[in-house]
Amino acid sequence: MRVLVVEDDQFHASYLQDTLAEALPEVTEIFHASDGAEGEEEARQGGIEAVVMDLQMDRRNGIEAARTIWAERPQSRILFWSNYADEAYLRGIARIVPEDSAYGYVLKTASRDRLRLALRAVLVEGQIMVDREIHRLQKQGAAPRNRLDDSEFGVLLDLALGLPDKLIAERRGMSLRTVQNRLLSLYDKLGVTVDPEDEAVSLNKRVRALNRALVTRTINVETLEAAQRDLDAWLGGRG
Structure with a gap:
């Protein structure tokens, strides 16, 4: 399996790459893009099957990049990760995800074990998974x-x-x-x-x-x- 990491922070990108290699023996190659525009091009050329996507990036954000990737390859599995549990992000993702496509949303503050679980659930097993912590934070913000x-x-x-x-x-x-x-x-x-x-x-x-x-x-x-x-x-x- 070829996986693309789209993350503009090098520390977080390295952390993701290490966790992917550790948690998913199915992964044969890991590619890295530093923003959404570069991610779109890498996904287009690299035969990418799965993506871990940051949401807030300069030049092109994760929602826009995911929209393009799914438009060209609707079978792609995408795990979003972010510092924020914005309702806007969940709604934005729901508006662009193709029918029957696998996706997930996990916070960067999640434990390594929780991240491993999300990576396997979305990228390998093709499940839809939104971290329970996101739902908890949203419930706190609005009745x-x-x-x-x-x-x-x-x-x-x-x-x-x-x-x-x-x-x-x-x-x-x-x-x-x-x-x-x-x-x-x-x-x-x-x-x-x-x-x-x-x-x-x-x-x-x-x-x-x-x-x-x-x-x-x-x-x-x-x-x-x-x-x-x-x-x-x-x-x-x-x-």
């Missing part, structure tokens, strides 16, 4: 009733990209009233409140919603970059 559903999350992304309600409705296949109801719901779940009696302060709810989404890591820069790419493609088709 289940405050989590956005997929429809609300899509409207939030469009709001963050600057789309007016009418264009959001067209893009999402909703009525204008439905979009406005989704906005009210996500305002409530994100804790966007404006006191109507406080005339001294006039706050823009859309901007406040974006602020709260970033602070709570409901969305992040990588998610917005991927969303912009999707929007550009949609606008191109619309034109």
Whole structure:
């Protein structure tokens, strides 16, 4: 088995390579790329079957690199690892993973034994595995009733990209009233409140919603970059 490690930190890359060699005797070759763009090229040329992918990297992030790799080789097995348990990352991965493909998500703070388990489960056994610590941290950050559903999350992304309600409705296949109801719901779940009696302060709810989404890591820069790419493609088709 040929495995590609995509990691911009040399210490973490070496740690991954050592753990792979130790935990998976099935691995015959290990390749290394220092960012997402280089990872895409290595995967394209090296006959790579499995990938361990950092998420935050300069030049091209892990979500974008995984999207390209899966578009060209949907059978690829990818284990993401990150310092962050962002809901945005899990949603971003779920939006791009091909049907029946194996993937996983483990934190860099996980023990070596936990990393070995994730490597074997995803890269060798073809399972879907999200580290339980990620779920635990997400539960701490938001109560289940405050989590956005997929429809609300899509409207939030469009709001963050600057789309007016009418264009959001067209893009999402909703009525204008439905979009406005989704906005009210996500305002409530994100804790966007404006006191109507406080005339001294006039706050823009859309901007406040974006602020709260970033602070709570409901969305992040990588998610917005991927969303912009999707929007550009949609606008191109619309034109």
